[in-house]
Amino acid sequence: MKKLLIFPAVLGILALMAWGFYQAIYIAPTEATMGEVQRIFYYHVPHGILCYLFFSINFVASMLVLAWRRSNPAKSLAADAWALAGAEVGTLYCTINLVTGPLWARPVWGIWWTWDARLTTSLILWLIYVSYLLVRRFAAGSEMQALAAVLAVFGALDMPINYLANRIWRTQHPSPVIGGGPESGMAPPIAAALGWNVLAWAVWGLAVLAIRIHLERRQQAIDNAEAVAALAAD
Amino acid sequence: MMDQPLQTSSNARWAALVWAHLRKDMRIEWRSREAINSMLFFALLVVVLFSMAFDPTLDASREIAGGVLCVATLFASVSALNQAWAREIRHQVLDALRMTPGGGAAIFLAKVLTNFCFVTLVQCVLAPIFFIFYNLHPLGDARLLALVIPLGTWALVSNGTFFAALSIRSRNRELLLPLVLFPIFLPALLAMVLAVKTILTGDNSDPDQLWIKMLACYDIIFTTVSLLLFDTVLEAE
Numbered sequence: 001m002k003k004l005l006i007f008p009a010v011l012g013i014l015a016l017m018a019w020g021f022y023q024a025i026y027i028a029p030t031e032a033t034m035g036e037v038q039r040i041f042y043y044h045v046p047h048g049i050l051c052y053l054f055f056s057i058n059f060v061a062s063m064l065v066l067a068w069r070r071s072n073p074a075k076s077l078a079a080d081a082w083a084l085a086g087a088e089v090g091t092l093y094c095t096i097n098l099v100t101g102p103l104w105a106r107p108v109w110g111i112w113w114t115w116d117a118r119l120t121t122s123l124i125l126w127l128i129y130v131s132y133l134l135v136r137r138f139a140a141g142s143e144m145q146a147l148a149a150v151l152a153v154f155g156a157l158d159m160p161i162n163y164l165a166n167r168i169w170r171t172q173h174p175s176p177v178i179g180g181g182p183e184s185g186m187a188p189p190i191a192a193a194l195g196w197n198v199l200a201w202a203v204w205g206l207a208v209l210a211i212r213i214h215l216e217r218r219q220q221a222i223d224n225a226e227a228v229a230a231l232a233a234d
Numbered sequence: 235m236m237d238q239p240l241q242t243s244s245n246a247r248w249a250a251l252v253w254a255h256l257r258k259d260m261r262i263e264w265r266s267r268e269a270i271n272s273m274l275f276f277a278l279l280v281v282v283l284f285s286m287a288f289d290p291t292l293d294a295s296r297e298i299a300g301g302v303l304c305v306a307t308l309f310a311s312v313s314a315l316n317q318a319w320a321r322e323i324r325h326q327v328l329d330a331l332r333m334t335p336g337g338g339a340a341i342f343l344a345k346v347l348t349n350f351c352f353v354t355l356v357q358c359v360l361a362p363i364f365f366i367f368y369n370l371h372p373l374g375d376a377r378l379l380a381l382v383i384p385l386g387t388w389a390l391v392s393n394g395t396f397f398a399a400l401s402i403r404s405r406n407r408e409l410l411l412p413l414v415l416f417p418i419f420l421p422a423l424l425a426m427v428l429a430v431k432t433i434l435t436g437d438n439s440d441p442d443q444l445w446i447k448m449l450a451c452y453d454i455i456f457t458t459v460s461l462l463l464f465d466t467v468l469e470a471e
Binding site (some may be wrong): 153 | 405413414418429456466469
């Protein structure tokens, strides 16, 4: 039954992404001053928004790892799979956000990169989660899960700084178009194209997340079986 | 009603525990002087290296001096922070410490205070050399340096002590500490460097002292989180 559902789900996700692509490239009007290059907005912004979603998943799962570590190791292990998957997908989305930004900045600003508050905090956010993934490779077992969860709490502390960066400071990065005060906002066709792309990339990311969690759970089962077998052999 | 004296006495006991841990760390350092000597020489080397790499002429030096001082302290303290916990691993001292009544927070706070003293001492020795090598005379309010530098040092030492304890159990821990610490410390480094630059150049670009306030907020938030989570790091196995 589960396998039967996967096929329409994959089709649905692909259709949604195609629809998002169609909206962004063909339906949304060309921006008056920047021209076609502005369309990268429909990829840059959704990935920026969604990396918060995945890092938040990582944060919540990490808190659960810490809460269940002693009382319920089985649940803690499951939460750890969620934390790992959240960090990996979040880092991927943050990377795409950091790559599409300079691609847009070069023709519009004339430079690839500038050290303003938004760009700098985004880069720091990316660095923290890369270091999180590194920690997971450097240590092993339940000890590593607790240490990684602790690091995830520190990573989550950087998220609000990043979110507020172009709200507190005057940055070269454009000021927020969503929730940025009375002057922010978008024309309806632009908002529609952005909305469809946020939805499409969210569903896509969640699908990747689900697959990654499934893989990690299998890996945990294999590790567990090997440990039990090693104990039995003694 | 009866709780009041009990509360005070348990607070006093906790403070006494922190003081005991602190005295122990200070005495070990006083007998060996390993951490301070290596930090001092290392920081000196970094300052010399930078002044050769960048040729500090008068105007440019004010712009970069804050950054060089921060980075020199950062590199120097990383080497010492690893040692601070590696020393406790030998002969299972850390396991013994875990059985002391004050819990992880007391051990952590004492370690941070000790390391803070060491790094501050190194900075006090380094500062005159630094001002001579870079021909500095601050154009802004130099008294603010006495606020900014300790705040930045606290951010470095508090996070550094925490993540040194975190990475002590991993394979190649010497490598892991900077990999984890530097990204987390970056916001504080940025605030510290910009605050020092504003003071040295006196350019009045930050009239509200926003960077100093940010640094203080960073210190409060990150130290609180470290104190709360240190037990988890200590018991992680």
